[in-house]
Amino acid sequence: MYQGLLTRKYLTRKIMPLLSAVAVALCTAMVLVTWSVMGGFLNTLLTSGRAMMGDVKIEVSGVGFPYYDDLIERLEAHPDLVAAAPAVEWFGQIGLPYGRVAQAAVWGVDPERYARVTHYSDALHWRPIDTPTRRDTEGADPRLGPASEYFTGPGVRSWDSVLQRGLSLTAIDERTNEPVPGIALGIRLSGQSRPRPGWYEPTSRFAEDFLPFGGRVTLVVLPSDSQGRMIEPRARIVQVVNEIQSGIAQVDGQTAITRIDLMQDLLGMRGGERVIEPGGFRVEVDPVTGEERFVAPVTVSEPSRVTTVFVRGRDGLSMDAIVEATREATEAFIHANSSRPQGGLLRYLTLATWEEINAQFVAAVKKEIGLVLFLFSFISLTAVFLVWAIFWSMVNEKTKDIGILRAIGASRRGVAWLWLRYAVSIGVVGSALGLAISYLIVRNINEIHDWMDTALGLSIWDPSIYLFAKIPDEVDPLHAAVVGLGGVLAAIFGAMVPAIRAARMDPVRALRFE
Amino acid sequence: MSTLSKRDDQTPILEARDVRKTYRLGRVDVPVLKGASITAARGEWLAILGASGSGKSTMLHLLGGLDRPDASRGGKKGGEILYKGQPLRKMGARRLDRYRAADVGFVFQFYHLLPELTVMENVLIGAMVLHGRLGYRKRRDEIRARAEGLLKQVGLSERLRHRPVELSGGERQRVAVARALVNDPGVLLADEPTGNLDRASGGEVLESIASMRDEGRRTIVMVTHDASVAARADRVIELRDGLVVQKSALGGVGRAAAV
Numbered sequence A: 001m002y003q004g005l006l007t008r009k010y011l012t013r014k015i016m017p018l019l020s021a022v023a024v025a026l027c028t029a030m031v032l033v034t035w036s037v038m039g040g041f042l043n044t045l046l047t048s049g050r051a052m053m054g055d056v057k058i059e060v061s062g063v064g065f066p067y068y069d070d071l072i073e074r075l076e077a078h079p080d081l082v083a084a085a086p087a088v089e090w091f092g093q094i095g096l097p098y099g100r101v102a103q104a105a106v107w108g109v110d111p112e113r114y115a116r117v118t119h120y121s122d123a124l125h126w127r128p129i130d131t132p133t134r135r136d137t138e139g140a141d142p143r144l145g146p147a148s149e150y151f152t153g154p155g156v157r158s159w160d161s162v163l164q165r166g167l168s169l170t171a172i173d174e175r176t177n178e179p180v181p182g183i184a185l186g187i188r189l190s191g192q193s194r195p196r197p198g199w200y201e202p203t204s205r206f207a208e209d210f211l212p213f214g215g216r217v218t219l220v221v222l223p224s225d226s227q228g229r230m231i232e233p234r235a236r237i238v239q240v241v242n243e244i245q246s247g248i249a250q251v252d253g254q255t256a257i258t259r260i261d262l263m264q265d266l267l268g269m270r271g272g273e274r275v276i277e278p279g280g281f282r283v284e285v286d287p288v289t290g291e292e293r294f295v296a297p298v299t300v301s302e303p304s305r306v307t308t309v310f311v312r313g314r315d316g317l318s319m320d321a322i323v324e325a326t327r328e329a330t331e332a333f334i335h336a337n338s339s340r341p342q343g344g345l346l347r348y349l350t351l352a353t354w355e356e357i358n359a360q361f362v363a364a365v366k367k368e369i370g371l372v373l374f375l376f377s378f379i380s381l382t383a384v385f386l387v388w389a390i391f392w393s394m395v396n397e398k399t400k401d402i403g404i405l406r407a408i409g410a411s412r413r414g415v416a417w418l419w420l421r422y423a424v425s426i427g428v429v430g431s432a433l434g435l436a437i438s439y440l441i442v443r444n445i446n447e448i449h450d451w452m453d454t455a456l457g458l459s460i461w462d463p464s465i466y467l468f469a470k471i472p473d474e475v476d477p478l479h480a481a482v483v484g485l486g487g488v489l490a491a492i493f494g495a496m497v498p499a500i501r502a503a504r505m506d507p508v509r510a511l512r513f514e
Numbered sequence B: 001m002s003t004l005s006k007r008d009d010q011t012p013i014l015e016a017r018d019v020r021k022t023y024r025l026g027r028v029d030v031p032v033l034k035g036a037s038i039t040a041a042r043g044e045w046l047a048i049l050g051a052s053g054s055g056k057s058t059m060l061h062l063l064g065g066l067d068r069p070d071a072s073r074g075g076k077k078g079g080e081i082l083y084k085g086q087p088l089r090k091m092g093a094r095r096l097d098r099y100r101a102a103d104v105g106f107v108f109q110f111y112h113l114l115p116e117l118t119v120m121e122n123v124l125i126g127a128m129v130l131h132g133r134l135g136y137r138k139r140r141d142e143i144r145a146r147a148e149g150l151l152k153q154v155g156l157s158e159r160l161r162h163r164p165v166e167l168s169g170g171e172r173q174r175v176a177v178a179r180a181l182v183n184d185p186g187v188l189l190a191d192e193p194t195g196n197l198d199r200a201s202g203g204e205v206l207e208s209i210a211s212m213r214d215e216g217r218r219t220i221v222m223v224t225h226d227a228s229v230a231a232r233a234d235r236v237i238e239l240r241d242g243l244v245v246q247k248s249a250l251g252g253v254g255r256a257a258a259v
């Protein structure tokens, strides 16, 4: 009772305790900001990694594997799996205007199926803007004007039709007026218009200079045959139909997506009859009879191949369950097809989640988060010591009060509780302040970073290193609760020894204290 | 029951029996009380007169349960403090806390008010300590009324919201008197209550104390080095060299009659 009264009075009439509350606030803010940004980073990493490849990736890299339509059918029939999409993943070169060349991972996909497995449609940059943000308006985003001002190609009327081009990965050939495969480039692949990290502004309205507006690139790939042997490089000029802004630096900077049929053509993965004995008809002499006869050319029927099938599981299902479902379907598929022509390739099928593919990287990030949190918590011990020091001197200063309280009947326990309660108040005030500060910082971290960038020329967040254009700005309530509780505990910890000392004080000496 | 209360009436409310108190300064033992005995009857106003350093405060602290007499060692007995015939030494820590909160009230030479609290709060805190959160809540109105009554009695009803620094020494000491009595203890222990005051305000404080005798039901043990202050008491004893050397009845009334 009296503890509450005195705590209130001490809190409102003294500067020192407020200082310890500030120390607690700064430490909790520091830990929570770090945890939020780095934890958010890991989360974005895990979710947006899936955004472009679904939950599980089944592949035979290089030669690829046949009968994938059967695999996809089996996968989609599984109750735990929602969709699957074939893809050809290859390494290639993109020939850009003015003789520039970019290395890229080139994915050939079936756009409709691919969009059902991934967030492909959300990742396309050139689209109508329904509700422009302040940044869009300030940057005079071209998407706010009419599409026809930029796009001259046939079939382009509105931003919606531009989006459709991207969604179908199909352009209209200007001479034949026939649909032809188009390509969507990672938004930073062209190297154009990147005034600063995370931003994208077209600097020129001319298609020649600005690829998405009807520009063309040369796609060069180095194919191999079904035995994995290299064949001559193949090249194709393709129209850029849209650009991909996934938020993942690896995708946005080094990936191009085109139609799967184009890639299969270029890489010789399209099935069909193929002559393996060259030279057409030839004459053979029977070794026994000596008769001459014509021999027909030997042809084989080859199935189409893909390197990859992306799988998406039912929402809300655990990753383990999705992987398990995928494994079941895949095993059944292998069992049914392995004795067919080229079925031997199915032995090489591997199955991995995005997290597994990037396991080393993800583990490194997790470890880094743990380490940084540990270090900062350790640094936060300074708050404990600060509270300790301040409480020690407050107990000193209040020695006489302690003597008085004992003289009017307060117990040792009551005196200890006075100081602990006081510490709890300081911890609560400090933690609340710290949580408020960190919430404000984290929610506005991108604005703060932009401001630091423009005002001070400081750019700490480099999207090419950190994968994402945007710094994570979410505070996990659970993290906030843990850190807040930590702040209160730190204050209690710091006050422990001074409180015990106060309780053990000899009341007579305390009263005689000057 | 009646026999018990009769016996209670006859036993002194507070008694120091052959009390020894020795302080250790480094390796040297400094004996302050060397077997002093004091008896305070119910309703009596007793003054302990003594020079500075004679051990008056020490004696008062022992009587108030803030400190203990020496432990008995070898042949030397430390002596006993008895409250209504019960040795304080036998009381547990809880009972002793309660003793200080409810059975005795302290007034100190240097007022010893809590500087952050208002006058009213300084008086109420004694009750808060005694009753705890729930008990205090239950009796809040009653306690506030009593505190206001006491402060009115010492002439400070206009100063309830003031803080100690805004009061004169005499006023502060009168707040201290009110605080000491908020739980209506049977004994008031006053350590040089006028020691820091001029004659006029000292007189006012003594008046306040006198007014708190509650028609002779409250016992007052007052320590002073000033014979004229001691003269206000019913009975004066003198402390010298750690012993009670002289008992006199300067106040005229030897012993207030027990009711």
Ligand SMILES: Nc1ncnc2c1ncn2[C@@H]1O[C@H](COP(=O)(O)OP(=O)(O)OP(=O)(O)O)[C@@H](O)[C@H]1O
Binding pocket: A509, B023, B024, B025, B030, B032, B050, B051, B052, B053, B054, B055, B056, B057, B058, B059, B225
């Ligand atoms: N904690 C202590 N350690 C050592 N000596 C002490 C201690 N407390 C008191 N003394 C000594 O005990 C003696 C008696 O002290 P006490 O305060 O009881 O005297 P007093 O009669 O109240 O004096 P005053 O009139 O100045 O208040 C003094 O000599 C003092 O120095």
Ligand SMILES: [Mg+2]
Binding pocket: B056, B057, B058, B191, B192
């Ligand atoms: Mg003294």
